[in-house]
Amino acid sequence: MKKFGKKVSKFMGKQAVKVQLALSNNKGEGYIDTAVKILIAVVLGALLLAGLYALFGNIVMPTLSRRIQDMFNYAG
Template structure:
């Protein structure tokens, strides 16, 4: 009986130590790190989208419109 109580006591003590180590562990990724990463991704995505929109609006679409008009211009 004493052996069983001693084993149970040791088990509980080991589990308490493991819990204390896990709770005092401050490694890893926090909420602020994740928020900063998401914010950076959103800003970079918006800049990329704005750049593509400007490129298509000023360079690609006028050229495409002119080529389509030239294709269907039977008089010229």
């Protein structure tokens, strides 16, 4: 029983050291880093959306409309 108690005590001591190291660790992401990443993602998304909107509005839709009219033009 003493061996078991020593093992438990040793295990708990190791776990306490791990918890203390984890809590004292000051590395990691800050709020400013995360905000900059979100801002970059929003700007890139807006640019991509504007590009797709321009592509579909000026190139794809007029061509599609013309092809649909040609398909249903029974006059020949």
